[in-house]
Amino acid sequence: EVQLLESGGGLVQPGGSLRLSCVVSGFTFDNYAMSWVRQAPGKGLEWVADISGSGADTYYADSVKGRFTISRDNSKNTLYLKTYSLRAEDTAVYYCATRPSGSYFESWGQGTLVTVSS
Amino acid sequence: QTVVTQEPSFSVSPGGTVTLTCGLTSGSVSTGYYPTWYQQTPGQAPRTLIYSTNTRSSGVPDRFSGSILGNKAALTITGAQADDESDYYCVLYMSGGSWVFGGGTKLTVL
Numbered sequence: 001e002v003q004l005l006e007s008g009g010g011l012v013q014p015g016g017s018l019r020l021s022c023v024v025s026g027f028t029f030d031n032y033a034m035s036w037v038r039q040a041p042g043k044g045l046e047w048v049a050d051i052s053g054s055g056a057d058t059y060y061a062d063s064v065k066g067r068f069t070i071s072r073d074n075s076k077n078t079l080y081l082k083t084y085s086l087r088a089e090d091t092a093v094y095y096c097a098t099r100p101s102g103s104y105f106e107s108w109g110q111g112t113l114v115t116v117s118s
Numbered sequence: 119q120t121v122v123t124q125e126p127s128f129s130v131s132p133g134g135t136v137t138l139t140c141g142l143t144s145g146s147v148s149t150g151y152y153p154t155w156y157q158q159t160p161g162q163a164p165r166t167l168i169y170s171t172n173t174r175s176s177g178v179p180d181r182f183s184g185s186i187l188g189n190k191a192a193l194t195i196t197g198a199q200a201d202d203e204s205d206y207y208c209v210l211y212m213s214g215g216s217w218v219f220g221g222g223t224k225l226t227v228l
Contacts, residue, residue: 035217037164045156045164045207047217059215095163103211104154104169111163 002026002107004096009112016086016116022079022096022109030054030074033099036081038092039111046092049081050099064090086116120144122210124220130198130227138223139190140208146189151210153191155184158205158222167206168193195225203227 008020022034036048049070050059058070069082079096093113097105121143130136140153147153149171156164166175168184171191181196191210195202208220 037219044222045158045209045219047209047219050215050217057215061216102170103152103217104166104209105156105164105217106166106169106175108163108165 002098004098004107004109006094006096006109006112009094009114011115011117012086013118014087014116017082017084018086018114020081020083020094020096020112020114022081024077024079024096024098027098029072029077034070034072034079035097035099035105036070036079036094037097037105037108038090038094038114040089040092043092048094051079083114086114088116090114091116120212120218122208122218122220124206124208124223126221127224127226130195130202130225132198132200132227134198135194135196136198136225137187138193138195138206138208138225139187140192140210140220141190142210147186147191147210149186151191151212153184153186154209155182155191155193156207156209157202158207164207198227200227 003025006022030053035050051070055072067085071080093111095111096109098107123141155168158164172184183194205222207222
């Protein structure tokens with residue numbers, strides 16, 4: 001069974017940083033690209049970042065480019081999102097998702113809440 | 119700025135058929151955008167329904183179907199049930215490795 005478990009969310013002040021993690025099991029991690037998708041309270045879904053199976057290729061939404069870094073450790077079956085210079089508008093539940101050979105997000109974790117507030 | 123459009127809300131009667139759409143403010147949606155549909159209930163993670171326009175994800179009942187209708191992607195629910203009451207999101211793949219979600223459609227079954 002595919003499982004994804006996010007962690008690392010919490011309350012952070014504007015301008016602060018957090019590192020989110022997503023530990024996966026039930027599939028061969030390095031065979032899959034992975035993405036982070038977020039959802040602000042009461043709002044819709046927003047794609048944030050994507051990384052290839054090897055980690056060599058990364059992509060970012062314009063809203064986070066230069067402030068967020070996606071990475072992975074295939075030896076630990078773990079995906080990361082390092083967030084810097086956080087703003088109030090970054091407040092959201094952050095989901096990690098698998099992206100199999102194709103252009104869609106297949107399996108999702110339950111999410112971790114990031115709240116940016118003073 | 120690419121904007122993906124969806125109906126903000128829709129209602130359907132139990133047993134009825136409803137078609138939700140996913141368009142672009144500029145241009146037409148084609149299979150090359152790999153339109154994908156997700157269902158989400160409050161407090162839950164999204165669930166993949168349809169990917170690559172019309173392929174049902176594992177375990178999704180065949181009353182959910184995807185297509186291209188005119189210049190939009192479409193999700194059709196045939197024989198709507200009470201537990202289909204959810205938010206539905208489409209997402210389109212943009213060249214260069216990015217994805218844009220629509221604003222979502224809140225479906226009411228009543």
